[in-house]
Amino acid sequence: MTLATTPGPTTAERIRSACMRAQSALIALDGAEPETVGVHHLLADGSFAVAVPINGVAAGNVVAAGAGGVQAVLELTDYAPLPLREPVRSLVWIRGRMFSVPEAMMRATLDVVAAEDPNPALLQVGTEYALLRLEIDSVVVADATGAESVALGALLEARPDPFCAMETCWLRHIDSDHRDIVDRLAAKLPRPLRGGQVRPLGLDRYGVRLRVEGDDGDHDVRLPFTRPVDDVTGLSQAIRILMGCPFVNGLRARRTT
Structure with missing residues (x-):
């Protein structure tokens, strides 16, 4: 039971906070097992920078697809900070088309991500991970209140909660x-x-x-x-x-x- 009438964050704010907190992320392509994502970061242009295993299916399929890219779903899991009977607070699904990041844009993209999220996995891009870009078609969050979608514009305008890091x-x-x-x-x-x-x-x-x-x-x-x-x-x-x-x-x- 959730008291949905009480003041709280907007759907877009909840998703932005979940994106920042989520320690578990998977990328899924049709017909393939989901793969663990090393980095996921929403860029200012409305796409996600995603670091996937360099020898994995996602990286291989995206390279093979060339300019056409491939359809993919990024799943983010927001876990409760404490051990509970049901530990998952929310799930976020970002559906879209995934492309390779051109070599000429690689360093600039990594610098942008690192400035906001200095994830150590960024240092492994090129050896352990391949950096891809997911152009968003839809974003849906599901939690105890149900499932709800949010427009990309609203997502970009929203900000993570100021206390989500602490x-x-x-x-x-x-x-x-x-x-x-x-x-x-x-x-x-x-x-x-x-x-x-x-x-x-x-x-x-x-x-x-x-x-x-x-x-x-x-x-x-x-x-x-x-x-x-x-x-x-x-x-x-x-x-x-x-x-x-x-x-x-x-x-x-x-x-x-």
């Missing part, structure tokens, strides 16, 4: 060392859900998500902040307000006197 460490930290925070957030859940095991599921500028693992299944609930936040100071204050921390109210009161 989300995993932060949620693991509060789950292992600050269960009091989880317990206070759990007290905000609808009463029928308070009997299950509550674990942190997600964090973004709009609020906190909790996973309740109960006897009747899993339930995801978003606890929204009073307003979106953009920095760590705002995030810390928003969480304290969400918890009902009396210190925040007291601090505000002293500042206004």
Whole structure:
């Protein structure tokens, strides 16, 4: 169960964040087994730079196809930061046509990707990986709320959540060392859900998500902040307000006197 009416990121924002966080990515061509992708990065022109095994089927088929390219699907898996019964938070499927990156554009493309995502696998392009480009036809995300597509223009205009890089460490930290925070957030859940095991599921500028693992299944609930936040100071204050921390109210009161 997800409370879909609460404020949260747009579909495009969710996909951009998932693209940045996803540690598991596969490329699939018709009639071939999926292959693991070393690098996946959305470029400003609306295509994906994808590093695939240099001796794999995808690289071989794309080279053989020449200027015509080949149809392919890039699948990104966004896993929950904590070990849960159902660890996958969302799946993103990017369908399109894949081409080789011309040798004359190789260094410039690698520099662009490295500037935003200094993935060590980029150093293996040319030896372990071949760099390809996936021109996007469609993008679909599926999670607990269902499946939804997003237009390429909206995807390019959206930005990843400002906290997606720190989300995993932060949620693991509060789950292992600050269960009091989880317990206070759990007290905000609808009463029928308070009997299950509550674990942190997600964090973004709009609020906190909790996973309740109960006897009747899993339930995801978003606890929204009073307003979106953009920095760590705002995030810390928003969480304290969400918890009902009396210190925040007291601090505000002293500042206004």
